[in-house]
Structures are given as structure tokens and as C-alpha cells.
Amino acid sequence: MTKRILTSIALILIFVPLTILGNWFYTSMVMVIAYLAGYEMLNALEKKNSSFYKLKYIAPLWNSFTVLTYFWAPEYFLGVVIFGIVTFMILAIINKNLKMDTVLCLVFTYIYTGLLLTFAFMLRKPLDGKENIIDFSNSFYLFGMLISITCATDVGAFVIGSLFGKKKLCPTISPNKTVGGFIGGLVCAVILSSAWYFFFKYCLYKTSILGIGDLNIALEILIVIIVSTVVSLFAQLGDLIASKIKRECGIKDYSNLMPGHGGIMDRFDSLILAGSIFFAICVLFF
Numbered sequence: 001m002t003k004r005i006l007t008s009i010a011l012i013l014i015f016v017p018l019t020i021l022g023n024w025f026y027t028s029m030v031m032v033i034a035y036l037a038g039y040e041m042l043n044a045l046e047k048k049n050s051s052f053y054k055l056k057y058i059a060p061l062w063n064s065f066t067v068l069t070y071f072w073a074p075e076y077f078l079g080v081v082i083f084g085i086v087t088f089m090i091l092a093i094i095n096k097n098l099k100m101d102t103v104l105c106l107v108f109t110y111i112y113t114g115l116l117l118t119f120a121f122m123l124r125k126p127l128d129g130k131e132n133i134i135d136f137s138n139s140f141y142l143f144g145m146l147i148s149i150t151c152a153t154d155v156g157a158f159v160i161g162s163l164f165g166k167k168k169l170c171p172t173i174s175p176n177k178t179v180g181g182f183i184g185g186l187v188c189a190v191i192l193s194s195a196w197y198f199f200f201k202y203c204l205y206k207t208s209i210l211g212i213g214d215l216n217i218a219l220e221i222l223i224v225i226i227v228s229t230v231v232s233l234f235a236q237l238g239d240l241i242a243s244k245i246k247r248e249c250g251i252k253d254y255s256n257l258m259p260g261h262g263g264i265m266d267r268f269d270s271l272i273l274a275g276s277i278f279f280a281i282c283v284l285f286f
Contacts, residue, residue, distance in 0.1 A: 003268040004260030011267070013256065019124060019143070027071045030121045034063035037113035037272075040254040044265075045109070047249040051102045059088075059106055063114035070118055073124075082146050084110055112272065113265070119277020120146070121283070141209040145196050146278050147181030149228055151269045152192035153185040153235045160184020182236060189232035197224050198284040210286050231278045242266070 018029045038060030046052040062084045069080045072144020085107055092103040124143035167175040199207050212223060242265055246254065255263030 006258045007258050011261075020140075022125070022140075027068065028125065030071075030118075031064040031067045033088060033121075033264055033268065034067050034114055034117050035060045035152055037062040037107055037117055038253075038267060040263045040265045041109045041113050041245070042106075044245060044249040044251055044254055045105055045244055046249065049105070051098060052105075053104065058111070060113070062087075062110060063117070066114045067118050067121070081115055084114070099150070101204070111285050116276040117154035117188070117268070117272050119279045122269055122279055123275065138207075138209040141200050142278075144281065145193055145209065146275050148196045149189045149193045149231045149278075150235045152188040153274075154234045154239075154270060155187030156188025157181040157236065159239050160188070170240055171239055173247060177240070185236055189235070190228045193228040193231075194221070194224050210282070212286060227278075227281060230281065231274045234277040235270040235274035238270045241273070 003178070015029070017023045023039075025160030039056055041053045042056035042059060046056060066077075067086065070077045088103055088110065091106070092098050092100050121143075123139055123146055125139040136229045157177070158181065161176070161178045161184060164184070164278050165178025166181035167179045168175065169179050169182050197209060198268055201207065208220070210223070210227070212220065254265040257263045258267065
């Protein structure tokens with residue numbers, strides 16, 4: 001437990017300042033996260049398919065390039081995504097040793113750890129004033145709200161599940177997860193994210209960080225609760241998907257990069273899916 005706490009403190013001391021600084025500091029951090037997430041995913045899949053032995057070092061480079069393109073040359077972003085997917089598919093044709101299931105795993109890994117991860121981090125612009133495809137004026141606060149939801153979901157599910165969890169949620173995928181922990185994660189996410197939202201709305205930022213304008217307070221509370229609940233649900237779904245992949249590959253953690261926590265995918269599995277759905281909600285509704 002001590003090792004886990006010390007690692008958490010170190011992660012906070014790295015992640016928070018780089019996120020606040022933005023610019024190349026933030027971009028570089030996300031590029032590294034995207035590469036390592038792709039590498040860890042393919043390294044896990046290698047347990048089932050030896051074809052990823054060399055590809056796991058090369059393919060994740062396109063994750064980093066996707067991140068770089070969005071933040072600093074967004075007009076080429078869609079082209080880079082399509083080109084990457086098509087290139088992976090072409091590998092099945094030009095390389096007779098690669099089977100189609102291997103290529104499909106490459107495409108899935110790119111979509112999950114490259115594209116969806118980029119969507120999650122899109123909420124925070126690296127440079128104020130630089131136009132992106134989707135230009136959120138409250139980007140820093142939106143990203144903070146996302147972090148509050150995912151962290152509260154993880155901590156709430158663990159604490160409430162440990163204290164009150166009895167009925168297993170998905171015993172074949174993650175034996176330690178319980179229905180009580182699932183509900184606890186949702187409740188904690190709603191409470192913390194609502195506190196984050198209304199603190200900035202009424203104490204600091206003086207406007208809605210979701211851009212929903214002046215609404216009746218009851219309606220505003222309802223919207224925040226719905227958004228927080230949906231994002232928290234996807235955070236827990238992302239955790240379960242990552243756990244299912246680990247179980248099928250026969251591993252406990254994606255890597256031992258962070259003592260007490262595992263790898264990048266062990267820490268960011270919730271954020272990837274939750275962040276991409278939060279991004280989609282902001283684009284579609286706010």
C-alpha cells in the first residue's frame with residue numbers, strides 16, 4: 001500500500017503541472033501516454049499472438065503522431081486517422097505472414113489507445129488561442145471535471161465495494177468488483193463532479209463550464225447529474241474491458257511501469273472510454 005501511495009503522489013506531481021502548463025509540455029505527455037498505452041496493449045496481445053513481437057514497438061508510434069496532429073495541425077487529423085487504419089489493413093495484403101485477425105487487433109488497438117485516448121485528452125487544449133477542430137472555451141475546467149469523475153469513480157468503487165460490496169458484478173472478468181462498488185463509484189462521481197462544476201460556476205469561473213447558459217438551478221443540477229452518471233458508467237465499462245483483455249491474455253497487469261499500480265493501461269483504462277464519451281457529449285450537446 002505504501003508503494004501504491006508513493007507512486008500516486010509521483011504521478012500527481014508529474015501529471016498535474018504538465019496539464020496546467022499546457023503547450024508542448026501537455027502535448028508531449030499525452031504523446032508518451034498514447035505510445036505506452038498502445039505498446040502495453042500489443043504486448044498483452046502478444047501472449048496470444050507472437051506476430052506482435054516487433055509490431056508492438058512500431059505500431060504505437062502512430063498513436064503519438066495522431067496526438068501530435070490533432071493538437072498542432074488539426075486540419076490533417078481526420079486524414080491521419082484514416083491513413084493509419086488503412087495502412088494497418090494493407091499490411092494483411094503485403095505481408096503474407098500476417099493474418100487478418102492480427103491486423104484487426106492492430107486496428108482495434110489504434111482505435112482504442114490512439115484515437116479514443118486522443119478524444120479523451122482533446123478536452124484540454126495545449127495552447128490557448130490555437131484553433132482546434134472542436135474549440136472548447138472552458139477546456140481546462142472540462143478536463144478537470146473529467147478527471148474528477150474518473151478518479152471519484154475508481155476510489156468510490158474501491159472503498160464502497162470493500163466496505164459494503166457483497167454481490168459480485170462480473171466475477172468471470174474482475175472477481176473483486178461488486179454491485180455495491182459499482183453503485184458507490186457512480187454516487188461518488190456525481191458528488192465530486194457536481195462540487196467541481198458548481199465551485200467553478202459560482203465561486204471562481206462565474207459561468208457554466210459546460211456552456212449550458214443560465215438555466216433553472218434544478219435543471220442545471222439534473223444535467224450535471226446525468227452527464228456525471230453517464231461518464232462514470234463508461235469509466236467503469238472501460239475498466240471492465242481492460243480487465244477482460246488482461247484475463248484473456250493471462251496477465252495481472254499490463255506492465256510494472258508504476259509500482260503498485262501496474263502500467264499506463266491499468267491507470268488510464270477508465271479515462272480512455274470515459275473521456276471519449278464526455279468529449280462526444282460536449283460536442284453533441286454543449
